[in-house]
Amino acid sequence: GEQVEQRPPHLSVREGDSAVIICTYTDPNSYYFFWYKQEPGAGLQLLMKVFSSTEINEGQGFTVLLNKKDKQLSLNLTAAHPGDSAVYFCAVRVITGNTGKLIFGLGTTLQVQP
Amino acid sequence: EAAVTQSPRNKVTVTGGNVTLSCRQTNSHNYMYWYRQDTGHGLRLIHYSYGAGNLQIGDVPDGYKATRTTQEDFFLLLELASPSQTSLYFCASSVDRGRNTEVFFGKGTRLTVV
Numbered sequence: 065g066e067q068v069e070q071r072p073p074h075l076s077v078r079e080g081d082s083a084v085i086i087c088t089y090t091d092p093n094s095y096y097f098f099w100y101k102q103e104p105g106a107g108l109q110l111l112m113k114v115f116s117s118t119e120i121n122e123g124q125g126f127t128v129l130l131n132k133k134d135k136q137l138s139l140n141l142t143a144a145h146p147g148d149s150a151v152y153f154c155a156v157r158v159i160t161g162n163t164g165k166l167i168f169g170l171g172t173t174l175q176v177q178p
Numbered sequence: 179e180a181a182v183t184q185s186p187r188n189k190v191t192v193t194g195g196n197v198t199l200s201c202r203q204t205n206s207h208n209y210m211y212w213y214r215q216d217t218g219h220g221l222r223l224i225h226y227s228y229g230a231g232n233l234q235i236g237d238v239p240d241g242y243k244a245t246r247t248t249q250e251d252f253f254l255l256l257e258l259a260s261p262s263q264t265s266l267y268f269c270a271s272s273v274d275r276g277r278n279t280e281v282f283f284g285k286g287t288r289l290t291v292v
Contacts, residue, residue, distance in 0.1 A: 070220075096279045108268065108283045115277055153220060157272075157279070163234055164274065166211060166281060170220035 068156050070169025078177050083141040085172045087154035090135065096157035097130055097137050102171075103150045111139070111152075144176040181205065184269050184284035191259050191291055199254040199287050201269030207280065209272040210252040212236070212244060214265040215286075221268065227252055259291045 069088045077083045099111040114130045114137070125148070127140045137154055154169040182203045191197050203210060211226040223236030225244035233244055241263060243255040256263055266288050272281040
């Protein structure tokens with residue numbers, strides 16, 4: 065089945081630095097892509113969703129790039145601050161026939177030090 | 179407002195016990211999912227459904243049953259709970275609408291099997 069590889073599993077940066085998380089997927093039937101943030105003890109907060117074959121989306125303090133040719137999705141926090149410390153997950157929606165699954169990467173624990 | 183409500187939020191049961199986790203969505207979404215989240219494994223898909231009466235097997239289905247009784251309600255059943263099923267369980271709902279595709283998560287149910 066679909067595999068979503070997410071790296072790195074752990075990332076520690078200083079406040080103001082950038083932080084990049086990359087997900088690579090395998091299934092060509094992958095159509096929708098998501099980034100979630102999970103703070104300790106909390107649920108999943110949607111950061112961004114992307115769909116187009118090559119798309120750059122900018123959110124508040126971060127950029128998401130989708131490259132379908134390379135089957136790669138990335139999240140770039142441009143100037144990290146301590147409030148960004150959390151676990152980040154990518155998720156890929158795979159649609160085959162008339163059914164679809166949402167497959168997650170294993171997550172990246174980001175620590176932003178003051 | 180989008181909503182996925184899980185109940186209970188916390189549950190402790192004994193080995194061999196019978197547990198039902200409930201999920202209700204009021205988003206008019208056709209898909210619903212059950213995931214478990216464990217350290218080092220991210221979110222793993224247990225079962226999912228694309229409509230009332232439908233059930234699809236996920237990636238880690240062993241020891242779990244599920245039932246989608248209505249468009250709104252999706253239940254996860256552990257008929258003989260084991261300590262290995264101690265986990266944080268998330269329910270989600272989704273609908274595919276191109277750029278308006280939505281995926282919403284519940285707040286999670288923490289299950290402990292002693």
